[in-house]
Amino acid sequence: MSRRAVWAWRLAGLAVFSVLGCARVALAVDPATGDYQLKPRQIAAQTWVIEGAVEDFSRANGCNIINTAFVATDEGVLIINTGPSWRYGQQQRAAMARTVPQPLNQVVNLNLHPDYFFGNQAYADVPVLALGGSRAGMQAEGKAYEDNLYRLCGDWMKGSESTPARQTLMPGPVVFGGHRLEWVRLQGHTADDLLLIDHSTGVLFAGGLVFADRVPTLPHAKLADWIASLRTVASWIDQGTVRTVVPSHGPVHSGRYGVDQTLDWLQWLHQRLHSSASQGLDLSEVLRLPMPERFSRWAALSAEYARSVTYLYPQYETDQLTSQPVQAEPGR
Amino acid sequence: MTDPYLPMRSGRDPLCTRRDALQRVGMAAWVAGLTPWPVQAQDQTGGDPLGSMQWPVIQRKFMGQEAWRFTDEVIVKGPEFAEDAMNVPIWLDARALQRSAGPIERIVVVADRNPIQHILDFEPLNSWPVLAFRLRMEQGSPVRALVRTRDGRWHVGQTWVNAAGGGCTVPGASRADGSWSRTLNQVQARVFRNVLDGGTRLRLRIMHPMDTGLVGGIPAFHIEQLELRDAQDRPSWRLHLHEPVSENPLLTLELGDGAQGPWQLVGRDNNGNRIDERFKA
Numbered sequence: 001m002s003r004r005a006v007w008a009w010r011l012a013g014l015a016v017f018s019v020l021g022c023a024r025v026a027l028a029v030d031p032a033t034g035d036y037q038l039k040p041r042q043i044a045a046q047t048w049v050i051e052g053a054v055e056d057f058s059r060a061n062g063c064n065i066i067n068t069a070f071v072a073t074d075e076g077v078l079i080i081n082t083g084p085s086w087r088y089g090q091q092q093r094a095a096m097a098r099t100v101p102q103p104l105n106q107v108v109n110l111n112l113h114p115d116y117f118f119g120n121q122a123y124a125d126v127p128v129l130a131l132g133g134s135r136a137g138m139q140a141e142g143k144a145y146e147d148n149l150y151r152l153c154g155d156w157m158k159g160s161e162s163t164p165a166r167q168t169l170m171p172g173p174v175v176f177g178g179h180r181l182e183w184v185r186l187q188g189h190t191a192d193d194l195l196l197i198d199h200s201t202g203v204l205f206a207g208g209l210v211f212a213d214r215v216p217t218l219p220h221a222k223l224a225d226w227i228a229s230l231r232t233v234a235s236w237i238d239q240g241t242v243r244t245v246v247p248s249h250g251p252v253h254s255g256r257y258g259v260d261q262t263l264d265w266l267q268w269l270h271q272r273l274h275s276s277a278s279q280g281l282d283l284s285e286v287l288r289l290p291m292p293e294r295f296s297r298w299a300a301l302s303a304e305y306a307r308s309v310t311y312l313y314p315q316y317e318t319d320q321l322t323s324q325p326v327q328a329e330p331g332r
Numbered sequence: 333m334t335d336p337y338l339p340m341r342s343g344r345d346p347l348c349t350r351r352d353a354l355q356r357v358g359m360a361a362w363v364a365g366l367t368p369w370p371v372q373a374q375d376q377t378g379g380d381p382l383g384s385m386q387w388p389v390i391q392r393k394f395m396g397q398e399a400w401r402f403t404d405e406v407i408v409k410g411p412e413f414a415e416d417a418m419n420v421p422i423w424l425d426a427r428a429l430q431r432s433a434g435p436i437e438r439i440v441v442v443a444d445r446n447p448i449q450h451i452l453d454f455e456p457l458n459s460w461p462v463l464a465f466r467l468r469m470e471q472g473s474p475v476r477a478l479v480r481t482r483d484g485r486w487h488v489g490q491t492w493v494n495a496a497g498g499g500c501t502v503p504g505a506s507r508a509d510g511s512w513s514r515t516l517n518q519v520q521a522r523v524f525r526n527v528l529d530g531g532t533r534l535r536l537r538i539m540h541p542m543d544t545g546l547v548g549g550i551p552a553f554h555i556e557q558l559e560l561r562d563a564q565d566r567p568s569w570r571l572h573l574h575e576p577v578s579e580n581p582l583l584t585l586e587l588g589d590g591a592q593g594p595w596q597l598v599g600r601d602n603n604g605n606r607i608d609e610r611f612k613a
Contacts (some may be wrong), residue, residue, distance in 0.1 A: 151496060280524025280533050282464035282584040284409055284423035303413075310415040317582065321520040321537050 029053075029062040034087055034156065036064050038095040043244060043252055044201035046072050046179070048099060050092060052115075054214050054250055056300040057084075063153035064088060066115040066248050069205060070096050071198065073177020076105025080196065080205050081248065082119025082128075084149060086160040089119025105176075109165050110194045110207030110248065112137030112220070114145035120163040130165035131185055133192035137220075138164035169194065186233075188226025189216070197236065202243035209233060212250030212258035215295065215304035216265055219311055223270050227263060234259050250299075265295070269308060277316040286313055382474045382492050386444040394440050394450075394478055395486045405429035406489025408477045417499030419466040419578045424454075426461035426479050429487050436461045437480045445473035446576055447500055447546055453572040458562070459591075460531065464584035467576045468499035468544065500544045504579035507541045507550065515539035517555075519597055519609035523587075532591040534560070536583045538599075538607060544575040555581065558599035558607065563592060571599075 029036055040048040049069045053061040062084075069080040077096060082089045096104070109117040109130040117138055120128050130138070142162025150157045171185040171194070180199040187193050189208035196205040208217070209229055236242040237256050247258050276286045286309050295301055380387035381402065391400065405428040414420040422441070430436055439461060441451040451467050461479070476490040506512035516539060524533040538555060545552030554575050560568040568587055592613070599607040 148496065280522070280527045280535055280584075282423065282535075282582075283421040283466070284464050287411060287421065288409070306411055306413070307415050310411070310419070310421075314419065314582075317535075318520075318537065321522055321535065 029060075029064060031059060031062065031155070034062075034158070036062050036083075036088055036091050038088075038091050040070070040095055040099045043246070044198075044203050046177075047198065047201055047203055048072070048096075049246055049252055050095060051252070052083075052249070054299045056303045057149075057152045059152075059154050059156065062088075062156045063115070063149065067246060067250075067252070068092055068119075069246055070100070071176075071179060072096075072100035072102045073105075073179055074102070075177030077102050078105055078176065079107040079123070081110055081116045081207075082107060082123065084115040084118050084153065085157050086119065086121040086163075087156060087158065089122030092119055093122050107165075108169060108194070108196070109134060109138075110196075110205065111190045111192065112141065113190070113208065113217075114142075114149055114162075116207075116248070117165060118145070118149070118160055118162065120165065121161060124163075127167050128163075128165045129167045129169040131171075131192040131194050132168045134190070134194065135165050135168060137190070137192075138162065186229035188222055188224075188229045189218075190220040191222075193229065195233070197242060199241070202241070203246060204233070204236065204242040204244065205246045206233065206248070206258070208248050209262070210245055210247040210250075210258040211262050211265075212245075212247050212253055213261070213297075214250045214299040215301050215308075216262055217249075217304060218269075218308040221308075221312075223266050223312070227266050227270075230259050230263050230266070234263075261298075268292070268295075269312075273309070273313050273316045277313070277320045280320075283309065283313050283317070380474075382490060384444045384474050386449075387474075390442055390444060390449065390476070394442060395480075398480075398484060398486055400478075400486035400488060403429065403487045403489060405432060406477050406479050406487050408475060408489045408491045410475050410491045410493040412494060414469055414472075414493050414495035414499070417469050417495050417497050418502070418504065420469050420475075420493055420495065420499070421464065421466050422475055424461075424463045424477050426456075426477065426487075426489070429479060429481070430461055433481045433483070433485070433487065435482045437482050439463070440478040440480075441475070442478065443467065443469060443473045443475045443576065445471050448544065448575045450574045451475075451576050452574055455570040457567050457569050458588060459560075459569040460528075460586035460588050462528070462531075462584075462586040465581060466578040468578055469493065469495045469497060469576075470500040471495055471497040500576060501546045503543070503547045503550060504541055506539075506579060507543060507547075512539070512541040516541075517601070517605055517607045519607065519611075521597070521609070521611045523593070523613040525613075528586060530589050532587040532589070532613075534583075534585045534587055534595075536585070536597065537580055538583075539580050540601060542573075542575065542577055542579045542581065546575075553601065553603060555599060555601045555607070558583075558597065560585075560587075561596045561598065563594055565596075568595065 038050045040050050042048050049067050052064045052066045055061050057063045071078045104126050107123045107128040112134040146162050171183045173182045182197040184195045193207050193209050244254055245258050246252050377383050378388040407425040409423040439454040442449045447470050454463050472494040474490050479487045518539040520537045522535050527533045540555050543550050543553040552575050555573045558571040562568050594612040597609045
């Protein structure tokens with residue numbers, strides 16, 4: 001192969017890589033100025049994403065670990081998710097205004113987790129919507145999220161207050177500025193997982209149901225429901241309804257890449273917890289079991305594994321103790 | 333050489349870094365031929381590798397004037413970070429110590445920075461000196477096992493658990509919804525063979541709110557004593573639990589080689605309610 005051909009291949013590879021968004025952009029967040037350096041990237045007609053770090057929350061990444069997005073139509077701009085802080089919301093709004101001329105129309109939060117809605121504080125003048133269950137969850141847990149994010153993220157949170165969505169979104173199809181949108185409620189990552197399919201562009205905003213190159217977060221998860229929901233998402237992809245997947249965490253990608261990764265993790269985790277409990281392992285021991293090689297390059301592996309096992313394993317343990325009890329006899 | 337002015341590593345006690353820095357300053361002064369820095373006099377942690385200022389007090393309170401040492405033969409494992417401050421899993425294993433220093437009389441578990449430091453006492457008796465349990469933590473803290481061998485010496489193992497905290501001062505789920513009274517002192521138990529080589533593992537869950545007394549208007553209400561008796565009515569092990577042990581305690585014990593049931597679990601809480609359950613493997 002000639003040198004030129006080699007370069008052509010490399011460039012082609014690079015192009016594919018960046019089209020799929022798999023290149024992990026080193027985010028130049030600046031803690032001194034509190035600048036998240038948000039850079040909207042167009043992924044389809046009138047559709048932009050602002051990518052977060054594929055990591056766990058930390059001060060170094062400004063706790064910006066979520067992908068947010070906006071669809072700028074002739075009817076105005078729809079913002080999807082508002083990031084982990086008031087400051088993020090302000091900078092997201094400014095980045096959107098620098099990128100597109102259309103006025104803001106509405107903001108939607110795809111679930112109750114704090115990085116989906118803490119930037120709502122910067123959108124007091126426009127409708128902010130979420131599913132009813134998500135709104136209730138934001139109201140119930142908002143203060144605890146605040147405490148936790150201030151502890152994890154420090155100054156990045158300055159001035160931030162939990163600002164739950166103010167209106168309830170009803171799932172279903174809607175035409176918005178020429179885009180044929182469909183809001184779908186699934187569940188499993190949380191009790192109310194909102195997804196947006198843009199039938200005009202083939203883009204799916206998958207919220208917390210799909211993760212890519214990163215271990216899923218499970219504090220509100222029901223594994224069986226989640227797995228069922230992912231099978232639904234996979235069928236949309238297989239049927240060609242969805243071509244591009246925007247997960248909340250991890251690179252934007254095409255096809256079943258993220259769905260299959262997330263399914264793999266959830267099914268593996270369920271199997272591990274089930275077999276550990278039936279062998280009689282304690283939570284302490286399960287936390288220290290070795291991890292399969294195939295997950296070793298995923299972001300946030302040790303933190304998310306510990307979190308998931310801590311929250312989920314006790315149920316598997318007590319199921320073992322109650323479903324097959326020893327032949328207990330009443331006492332004297 | 334490590335730069336003493338580097339920021340502390342996350343998850344470590346800041347005092348640890350400060351103590352290290354003090355020692356280095358002392359060393360530098362000595363090397364420079366100046367008056368040696370009185371390192372020990374300045375070290376208010378009593379030589380604690382986790383750098384906790386509470387250690388000298390804990391040492392006196394729980395071990396008195398008796399001889400003691402830190403040792404790797406007492407294994408204490410906790411999570412690096414307590415994801416759930418109301419259920420922090422701790423794993424204790426003093427089998428290596430038992431092999432080198434002889435039979436173990438009792439194991440005292442303490443958490444330096446908990447509002448109630450004393451977590452439990454464990455007498456392994458005829459079982460292995462292995463115990464897994466969960467505790468509530470109010471903030472990040474060392475968790476230590478002070479192990480007294482029958483020769484009257486103490487051997488100390490420990491770990492540091494980081495925690496966002498608050499675990500001792502919020503009511504547990506069964507207290508919050510009132511369901512505790514319907515299940516009080518019910519026992520679930522199951523025996524597993526060979527989880528540790530040659531071992532007979534007993535996993536036990538006892539339904540009890542284990543109120544710490546640190547939640548407004550809810551007095552301390554917790555299991556105090558538990559004892560497992562074997563088929564010959566000999567005690568297999570004995571536990572004295574204190575307030576910070578988690579709600580509905582889930583305990584994992586190793587009864588030793590070829591232990592055979594049936595067993596009887598007896599105990600009581602601090603209100604005098606009795607626990608009495610028989611079971612077979």
